[in-house]
Amino acid sequence: MLEQLPLSPKQVRSIAQATSRINIWSGAIRSGKTIASLIAFLLAVVNAPSTGLIVVVGRSLQTIERNVLDPLQTIELFGPVARQVHHTRGATTAVILGRTVHLIGASDARAEGRLRGLTACLAYVDEATLMPEGFWNQLLGRLSVPGARLLATTNPDGPAHWLRRRFIQRAGELDLRSWHFTLDDNPSLAPEYVASLKAEYVGLWYKRFIDGAWVQAEGAVYDMFDPGRHVIDVLPQIARWTCVGVDYGTVNPLSALLIGHGTDGRLYAASEYRHDSRAARQQLTDAQYSARMRDWLARLDAHPEWVFVDPSAASFSTQLWQDGLTGVTPAVNDVLDGIRSVSVALGSGLLSIHRSCTGLIEELPGYAWDDAAAERGEDKPLKLNDHSCDALRYALHSTAHDWRGLIRPEEAHGAAA
The missing domain is CATH 3.40.50.300 (P-loop containing nucleotide triphosphate hydrolases)
Known part of the structure; x- marks a missing residue:
């Protein structure tokens, strides 16, 4: 039968x-x-x-x-x-x-x-x-x-x-x-569907989800990140400002990343607002952070459709709403799935990062898997210098349904393999 x-x-x-x-x-x-x-x-x-x-x-x-x-x-x-x-x-x-x-x-x-x-x-x-x-x-x-x-x-x-x-x-x-x-x-x-799936996964995720291999998460989380490939000096024309991802901090840095869709069909981390209270020797209130973020967006003449905020920062989300910023919502905070979304965007070449996003560019190469957790059979990144990385993860994973269809299999297959 x-x-x-x-x-x-x-x-x-x-x-x-x-x-x-x-x-x-x-x-x-x-x-x-x-x-x-x-x-x-x-x-x-x-x-x-x-x-x-x-x-x-x-x-x-x-x-x-x-x-x-x-x-x-x-x-x-x-x-x-x-x-x-x-x-x-x-x-x-x-x-x-x-x-x-x-x-x-x-x-x-x-x-x-x-x-x-x-x-x-x-x-x-x-x-x-x-x-x-x-x-x-x-x-x-x-x-x-x-x-x-x-x-x-x-x-x-x-x-x-x-x-x-x-x-x-x-x-x-x-x-x-x-x-x-x-x-x-x-x-x-269908062969076309297989090609698309293979294009959507890179590195660790390719080995697990395409080859079906039990492989360890070790070394750099975003080992596909290459400043020469991903960092740009000039932005193209932006068709729409999709979102801002915000990782909230008072003692730790607050990082906000503005993501746009270019008219060329690609994603761009176009600008970063970041405040490190330790380096500046000045802690800011929710109201002060809100004012500075709104001023940052106004100077860029950017009106993002969504503002995805660290889910633990409910009071800051409330402050942004009260100050008139629209589209404020808790970010999707599935860490591993979010890392996979960022890996797909970087590995496929869909995402580029403007050189002004200095916090993100500095953090990406050092964002690493926790070896001690891996020995216990867990996939966990080290919680160290990850604020802009988290902001990027919030932004991209919360909008993954909106951009995954932009990946071009013929361009991404080499990166995925």
């Missing part, structure tokens, strides 16, 4: 072999691992023991809906099965093939308590490397019904991550099977 579906041999093999207690699909984005795992999950639901709960686990209820339930209900491959997947948006249960399925968000260690007292016969875990290790262990302990199974998907992380070190690498010792997918393992993708 599986051979009749539009699947790759690796997908078919993984579905047929997913009979171990622990089954893990890992590898590149859009490599076909999720589709294979969902088909295996549907077969497992049909054959699940009648005792014990069926659970689907994800980072949040929203990610479960987006990554698991929506595909089951909308992807044509699932055909008539889609009509047997019932879920009300926001509800913590779904009905799949007649079985009640419990949906559990596991964003931090506190989620472990949601498993207390639970007995499960089947679990599906989305984005397994994002789960707290204690939650994963607790979930395995709750799969106590004879024949119980866990199915999980994940993108790769660092080589020291607990999932790889304690489980995937010990497959020979455990009742565990795992399958590794690369982008090229999905033959159904």
Whole structure:
């Protein structure tokens, strides 16, 4: 039956072999691992023991809906099965093939308590490397019904991550099977789409999300930054001032970066306002910062559509609003995803930085991964001289949906590889 579906041999093999207690699909984005795992999950639901709960686990209820339930209900491959997947948006249960399925968000260690007292016969875990290790262990302990199974998907992380070190690498010792997918393992993708994906990722992210490799985050965060390539002396005509990203500080520096879309279809970090209270020996109030930022924008005759402010600086955002600055909103503060967005913009050549942004230009080469965190299996940048880097991350990641389509695969592929 599986051979009749539009699947790759690796997908078919993984579905047929997913009979171990622990089954893990890992590898590149859009490599076909999720589709294979969902088909295996549907077969497992049909054959699940009648005792014990069926659970689907994800980072949040929203990610479960987006990554698991929506595909089951909308992807044509699932055909008539889609009509047997019932879920009300926001509800913590779904009905799949007649079985009640419990949906559990596991964003931090506190989620472990949601498993207390639970007995499960089947679990599906989305984005397994994002789960707290204690939650994963607790979930395995709750799969106590004879024949119980866990199915999980994940993108790769660092080589020291607990999932790889304690489980995937010990497959020979455990009742565990795992399958590794690369982008090229999905033959159904159009070549143009593959080229676009390869253009969107660079460096560390290319190795993980395209090659599907478990590689360590080490050295410079933005190792693709090249002053000779990225720093310019003259700005082109700016079609629109997209946003300002603001990293707030009182003792530490406040940094604000103005981002514009050029008429040439590229992004520009055009100007920087920065106040270092230590260097200036003068701390400023929220009202003083607001006045200086508004004066800075007025001198540039720039009217940004958005002002993305450090989410922890609620009082400063309020001050900007009260002073009449429009479009003020908390920045999206997902650090790793934000770093990836900046890496894409730099690595693809889409982003250039005007030489006047001295704080940013000084910080970018020294912005580094934390080696001690990497040894623990965590990806974390060092919190050192990162204020303009954070402002850039706030600006670019909060508007990523607006500029990713500007990347030109034919120009960026070399940088990505």
